[in-house]
Amino acid sequence: MSLSPGKTTRLNRLFNPNDGRAVCVAADHGWMSDPTPNVMNLRKILEEVVEGKPDGILVSFGTAQRMADLFTGKGAPALIIRADWMNMPRLGDSNVSSILPVTNFKKKATSFAHDALNMGASAITIYYFTGYSDEFEALNIEQNAMFARECRKIGLPLIIEPMAVGDGAKTKKFANILIASARIAVELGADAVKIPYTGSVASFKDLVDKAQVPVLVLGGAKYEDPRDALTLVEEAVRAGAAGTVFGRNVTMAENPQKMVENIAAIVHSKTLL
């Protein structure tokens, strides 16, 4: 790899240099969906999360400002800033957010990569939506490419989050769409990919092999039984994933610290269930 020193050192803060893996927690839901309990009690939850020793936490710009103390000191989690905003959870066919439904899918860049660098971030994360419409995807590609250019210039790692949406996401081509979009993200300049599980170890391995950068599996909606979430982690790691970015399955867990520790046991210690 021939990444810039800035990207290399910041990736080393996020991914444990001993095993090249990372356990991250996504806590950016208040930015895009309903003010659910995990959003309204975020500080208390994140304090518990930090006790579980995650490698990184994904938050919005505002949360990073208000809760900077959680990211301070040796051993503290790496700060990952969500640099864009979208309204997908509020779309009519979503079951995630319903207070103020929307009808038009929108995504906006909301921070410059430089803002995140000034904040002390180790990386930024941005969405890449595919499957909704050709025009919307082109807009996503254009935005992502702009972030990629800025990140290259300032040495800040870029994590792209491909999401298959629209009719394409509901077909049996779901896994193929994710496999293609992960690689497309890398061609644009992603240094890591945050992506949903494709549904099988074989297809996720295919995705990991073709992406050629660290792949972090996301958790999605909260599982009723936390063991199902851990099974997903185990399968993804077996397929070659470099780690996780779990949100609601951690922040809505009965014991967020314990959930982080359980995920870390699988990711870092390869403790298979």
Place this chain on the structure above:
Amino acid sequence: MKINIGKTIRLGDLIDPTDHRSLVIDTSITASVGAVSGLENFKETVSKINTICDGIIVNPGQLEHYGELLGGSHRASPIVRLDWTNYYRDRSFCLPAKQIHRILISSVDDALTVGASATVVRYLIGMDDEFEAENVRSISLTAKDAYREALPLIVELCMVGEKVNDKNFDGAVKLGVACMLEVGADGLIIPECSPETTQEIGAWADIPVLLRSSEIPDLTMQNHVFNGGFSGILLRENIFSESGFAKKISNCFNNIHTKE
């Protein structure tokens, strides 16, 4: 008289100054459709071809990660693809394109940052009027940046729109060549056309012209290209699905530069 020394030196990395010939390979389609056959592992594939061609077209993200594979006096020089399009997404792709889009994903400045010897953009010919106007405007602005930064700009003509048909194909290629000569391109990549048109363009264009080919050309084809006044051949990604492609490319490279 050429006064842009930076462009001259960088173009010399791609077009051998001793014989004025070149073999270039395009790997950039992966930005549009993901990993294609033979390009699943970029590093492995490029390691097989980086000493048997003059230039490799890559996306900026790949060059940033694998820059150590390219450049230098004995390896292929990186040409950065500045634009993205979904026009390769046909029925065989998991999400076929319904409407064609083309956007910029990199810039001349960005390409210099990652170590490019040249840049390449597409001119999609045969599209609707608004699309064409925007495409020409975009290439014009990129050409000005390329001039200021002394980084060669290569334009690839893609005959994709509904307005292009068998009858006007060669004429449309010539129209594209004329427009891109006017825009300030430093090199052109054009599709295969009739022998007459090939000769005509070879004699007319005073910048390097590469012929795009979906297969590794045999000697007859190579002679057709170079006797027609072209500077070289661009191999598309299809070649990576041919068995023993590295050996075939090596032979082609040696023939082109008459090293054997």
